[in-house]
Amino acid sequence: MYEKFYDFTGMPFQLTPDSRFFYGSKGHSRAIAHLIYGLSQGEGFIIVTGEVGAGKTTLVERLWSELDRETYTLARINTTQVSGEDLFRLTMNAFGINSAGLDKATLLRDFEDMLRAYAAGGRRCLLVVDEAQNLSLQALEELRMLSNVSVEGHASLQTILLGQPQFRRKLASPDLDQLRQRVLASYHLGPLSDEETRAYIEYRLNAVGWHGNPAWTDGAFTAVYRYTGGIPRRINRLCSRVLLYGALEESTTITGPMVDNTANELQHDLEGLPAAQARAPGDDLASQIGAAIGASASDGDERGHSYADLAHRVQVLEETVARRERVFQRLIDVFSGFNATRR
Structure with missing residues (x-):
């Protein structure tokens, strides 16, 4: 929806990995350099x-491209x-x-034949395993054994393991010493x-034809x-919703308060509780009720704070419902227009 409002050529903040949107930050550029170096070794x-x-x-998508x-x-x-056996078959x-229906010995022979055929044609085999932190020690040992397969004295398989930080702790296990020795x-x-x-957001916007509409304030980038x-995926999720917010409000500028409101709405949707509001309270009824209750309660009265918090949650809920009503109405308008053109 918002890509049409802002005249984008696509969705700039989709969650699906896409090499077209690869942003070469300092860390990502170094990671690519490590991958290229590892591939140049031809093994391990x-x-x-x-x-x-x-x-x-x-x-990895970028590397593969x-x-x-x-x-x-x-x-x-x-x-x-x-299990290790299932990973082998995968x-x-x-x-x-x-x-x-084939036993492991037969599969290993077929695997070696495949590697030999590829090597004869000048091809190398690359295996990428994602979510490596979930691999059992037996599964990692299976990968190590496969890395030992060689053709005419040369390794024919390289493996890239992608994992969350805890994978490094697992890799430190004494049982994986032989695998660690093969990490290049x-x-x-x-x-x-x-x-x-900020540069990441602008890069992805530019990739879909952004020409400054909507403009982003410094406060918006800071809030994101x-x-x-x-974290890129979190940025994508938040910015996509922020742009939807902007389109619904028909705004040509993305501001810090807009990011605050959207972040609160996201946290409410995902966790059931609103995050702390970064913007000043509004003049709506919920805010007035909260202020009145807070003023009538003594500083040490916990009930006053509880009522004020409840009023604040009502305020957030009101804003969320109002925004979603605008979303539904916009969708109805879009589909009505679509059906009208088909007639």
């Missing part, structure tokens, strides 16, 4: 960790809460080997800085960083 494991939503998957498709064959595994399936590159992807958060901590 490459590890990238980071908080949920830090951009690990987008990082730059690799020569005639040189690499890529396989991916996203389901990792499985790996076979990811490389196009049908594992149904490792990088921890941190959040964006406040300056990078304050609520998201510089």
Whole structure:
């Protein structure tokens, strides 16, 4: 909806990883450098960790978009809460080997034949495993054993492990010493800085044809960083809702209070409780009730604070309901117009 109002060519803050929206922050650029270095070694494991939503998957999407498709064959595994045996079979399936009804010895032979055929054609196999923190020790050992498979004395499989920070603690286990010895590159992807958060937002807006409408105030950028901590996925989620807010209000400027209101609404939707309001109280009925109750209660009267908090929650709920009514009305208008053109 908002992309039409602001005349964008697409959705700038979609949550699905897309290499077109890759923003080369200092941390992401270094992570790419580590990935490229690891690939240049032609063997072993490459590890990238980071908080949920830090951009690990987008990082690999970007890398894959730059690799020569005639040189690499890529396989991916996203389901990792499985046994070692199941992970082995998932790996076979990811490389196009049908594992149904075949024993492990037969599958290993088929896997070696595949690697040999690719190597003869000058191709290398790359396995990407996401959510590596969920892998069991047995599953990690299966990956290590697969990394030992070689063709004519050369390793034919490289593995990129993407995981949350706790994966590093798991990797420190004495049982994984042999796997650690095969790690050739490792990088921890941190959040964006406040300056990078602003640049990230502008970069993604520019990618869909933004020409300054809507304008963003300095306070808006600051508020986005304050609520998201510089985590890209959180930024995307918040900014997408902020732009919807702006479109519904038919605003050509995104302000700090608009970000505050949207962040509160998001937290209310996701956690059932509103976040602390960053803006000044309004003049609506709920605010007046809260002020009156607060004034009538003594400073030490906890009931006064409870009533004021309840009034504040009523205020937030009123604003949320009013905004959603505008959303529904706008949707009705859009669909009505669509049906009219079809007639």
